[in-house]
Structure formats: C-alpha cells, structure tokens
Amino acid sequence: MPTPAKSQKIIKKRLAPFLRQQADRHKRIPNTWRSPKGIDSRMRRRFKGTRPNVKIGYGSNKTTKHLRPNHFYTFLVQNVSDLEVLLMHNRTHAAEIGHSVSFKTRKQIIERAAQLDIKVTNAHARVRHEE
Numbered sequence: 001m002p003t004p005a006k007s008q009k010i011i012k013k014r015l016a017p018f019l020r021q022q023a024d025r026h027k028r029i030p031n032t033w034r035s036p037k038g039i040d041s042r043m044r045r046r047f048k049g050t051r052p053n054v055k056i057g058y059g060s061n062k063t064t065k066h067l068r069p070n071h072f073y074t075f076l077v078q079n080v081s082d083l084e085v086l087l088m089h090n091r092t093h094a095a096e097i098g099h100s101v102s103f104k105t106r107k108q109i110i111e112r113a114a115q116l117d118i119k120v121t122n123a124h125a126r127v128r129h130e131e
Contacts, residue, residue, distance in 0.1 A: 002117050004071035005091040010064045018054050068094070072119060077101075080108050086118050094119040103127065 021036045021043045023029045033054060036044040043050045059065075066073055072094035075086055078101060086093050095118050097106055106127055113120045 002090045002119055006063070006067065006071050008061075008064055010067055010069065010071075011061060013058050013060070014052075019051055021051075068121070070094070070119075070121075072121075074121060077109060077120075079105060080112050083109065083112050083116060083118060087116055090116065090118045094121050096121045097123075097125065 017031065018033045019031050020029060020034050021038075021041065023031045035054070038044060043053065046053065068074060073092060074096045075082075075089075075093045076098055077083060077095045078098045083095060086095055095109070095113055097109055097120065101109070103126065106125075110120055110123050110127070113123075
C-alpha cells in the first residue's frame, strides 16, 4: 500500500454548515445556504447575534484543499484502463470506483490496482456480499 506524499496537517476552519436565513423558523425554507438579500436584513448587515455568513476567509489552505483525511486526492475510476492514469501518481491520488460499476469490473479494478500499488478508497464496496 502506498504512503501519501503529503503529510501536512489538514485544518478545517469551520465544520458546521452555513445555514440559510430563517431556516430554523419555517419548515418551508430548507437549510441549504442562500445569501441574504433583504433590504433590512440583519444577517446581511452582519449584526451581532446573527449566524455567520459565507466568506472567503473560511476557505481551505491551497496545499491541502480537496485532500481526503488519508492525505490522498480522489480519482474516479470507471474501468481498468482508467487506473493507468494513476501509475505515476499513486502517492498523491487514490482511486475511487464509481457507484455504477459492475461486480465483475470491480474485481478486475481491485486486482489491477494491487498490481500497480494504487490505493482504492472503496475497495470493499459491493464486493463482499456477492462472494
């Protein structure tokens, strides 16, 4: 199994989701973020006591952005030939098998990844119950 090339600590500035204005007051308003646009909106004007708005300052570090907790970037694989792309990048990228890939192709991908020393993030998905 390859070891990740990057070992820098991944720091998330905020883990809680940003909630939409007044989503806690009405069932009809979903929690998904929308920017407040009202002319008198307290949230848009950033008054004390209101929930935080999305800002650029909450963004991730450029060097650790999109890194998984195992310090690999994910690369979606649909067939065996897609693994050849990761041949030179097996210390930075890990393969992730697509959800619509068949059982037979999954087994082939997992075998080929073991030969090429490529980490597969969901190697056990939909393989165990069929055997």
